[in-house]
Amino acid sequence: MTIRKQIMAVAATFAMLAPHGALAGPEDRRAMFGETHLHTNLSFDAFIFGNRNGPDAAYEFAKGKAITHPLGFDMKIRVPLDFQAVTDHAAYLGMVPAMFDPDSSVAGHRLATSLRNAKTATERRVAFGGLLPYLGQQVEDDLLDMDIVRDTWAEIKASAERHNEPGKFTTFIGYEYTSSQETFENLHRNVIFKGDAPNEPFSRLISMNPENLWRWMDSLRAQGMDSLAIPHNSNGSDGYMFAEKTYEGNDIDADYSAMRMRNEPIVEISQVKGTSETHPLQSPNDEWASFEIMPYQIATWKNSATDGSYVRQAYRRGLEMQAQGKGNPYKFGLISASDTHVSAGAFDEYDYWSKIGAVDGNGRLRGAVRLTWTQRFYAQIFRIQNWWRQMNTPEAQRTGAPGRNPAPGYLHMQWSSWGASGLAGVWAEENTRNSIFDAMRRKEVFATSGPRLKVRLFGGYGFDARLLDDPQMVRKAYARGVPMGADMKARSGRAPDFLLWATRDPGSAPLQRLQMVKGWIDDDGKTHEKVYDAACAGGAAVDPDTNRCPDNNAKVDISSCTHSADTGEGELKAHWQDPDYKAGENAFYYVRVLENPTCRWSTWDALRAGTAPNPALEATIQERAWSSPIWLEH
Secondary structure, three states: OOHHHHHHHHHHHHHHOOOOOOOOOHHHOEEEEEEOOEOOOOOHHHHHOOOOOOHHHHHHHHOOOOEEOOOOOEEOOOOOOOEEEEOOEOOOOOHHHHHOOOOOOOOOOHHHHHHHHOOOHHHHHHHHHHHHHHHOOOOOOOOOOHHHHHHHHHHHHHHHHHHOEOOOEEEEEEEEEEEEOOOOOEEEEEEEEOOOOOOOOOOOOOOOOHHHHHHHHHHHHHOOOOEEEEEOOHHHOOOOOOOOEOOOOOEOOHHHHHHHHHHOOEEEEEEOOEEOOOOOOOOOOOOOOOOOOOOEOOOOOOEOOOOOOOHHHHHHHHHHHHHOOOOOOOOOEEEEOOOEOOOOOOOOHHHOOOOOOOOOOOOOOOOOOOOOHHHHHHHHHHHHHHHHHHHHOHHHHHHOOOOOOOOOOOOOOHHHHOOOOOEEEEEEOOOOHHHHHHHHHOOOEEEEOOOOOEEEEEEEOOOOHHHHHOOOHHHHHHHHEEEOOOEEEOOOOOOOEEEEEEEOOOOOOOEEEEEEEEEEEOOOOOEEEEEEEEEEHHHOOOEOOOOEOOOOOOOEEOOOOEEOOOOOEOEEEEEEEOOOOOOOOOEEEEEEEEEOOEEOHHHHHHHHHOOOOOOOOOOEEOOEEEEOOEEEEO
């Protein structure tokens, strides 16, 4: 590379990572990272499993302060976040902490007594089960005190205001709406407010139908309170999150699609409880489709149906519905989050504390470290007790049975399939509520599995490879085309140009490959998908027959968790045109960037404990990031 090109490349990189300063236009947008899904001690489940950290502690953690895990060790983030929302469960908000307060209105309730008496992990799980009939509205509710809920919500709002520092650290008022179809089919959303929020949240106790949540959000918007809802864990929805029918089984129409997109412009693609991009059964030609699959419905051992549960299929289904005149209810952008229940997200595989608290806070509890003989004895007793409940109680039967332990000697729990993920990325002009929220609404956002990878995607006409080394690339790309999250009108009967760009996290592994994922609908109304490598580590050429990079021979030594440091890149970028473009076919395109492989959390746990990794768990992971799509329309 000539000196001139080196200077231009450095200038272009600085343009991508432009510091906060005076704003002139969209070219000044910079990447910021945050958390949009976090639970504190004010959520019923988080408190039951030992979390005593409130919203203030959660914000302090995000800004770099160490806070205490329920098992007593310190949790500290590697790099402070730019923004965060506390999203405690609206249903029974603050009620469980009140049950431990002798002066509260609910302290004498029989359920409060059982919760206070629960000391072991097993007793906490049983106590948690006692609350489920109330949350499911299956019993007469003699427990809920809405004054407690409203006071707790006021506390959450006040904490967000205390910690909001425009230009430095942004907080959002938010909560989680925990809808489901019948029992455990996850239809949960996090509701994030742009500014002010109402006096109480809309919860599942008001309505389980997400459409009623959207109508409530519409009514608030008419009063000047904008918000958006972010679905999560579609992988555990048993096919209901991205279904072909509405919640009540009616046909989807254009009005439904418009209402959903008005209120749900983005979706959480990855978090502790698995990644929801795609599934090997849906994308058999995608070698990376099995990434961090959590196969169960939430809080059960029942397998979740794949049809209707994954993002890429939802994108394809949206194209079909649009072609049928129903609008596109699945034209959403992508972020990630943690869903931590200990007020602190564990984003790094090597520093992982899972999410629940006292029941999964060390390697033995989450199945990565071999149990002692005594622990194995009591674990077997627990499995027998659990099997007996599965056989004898209708509620337990609905959750499914755990089946055979794939690795005797290790605990086998649902959270053994979880992972250290993830972060929300936004391209915004400044670190303020307005700027970040606007980025979410226009879908100029991206998702990572944990590392701070930065991704950009532009589409348009008239781009060429020379633009990649132009210091004015970002400005020209905005001027001549559209960024991720936008629609692009086809023209000229030729394939559009795309600019793809990704930079590594200095605290993680180098980049291996930059990919374009395409989905399209043909003249017969059938949808298809394809994955193309667009840029390769080491400057290697993509094989035009396979659309794949050659192996860069990146290796991981699982005995020490060292990994190849010299076979990847700090930056990958490409000018790309669709080799399979056909005029008249609507399509979506999004970027996926992959790091070199590294050790997974389960291997790190075993290494620190001096034991062999659990053979039933993946030993390595290939961290990644995803851009929001660009939709090409004719």
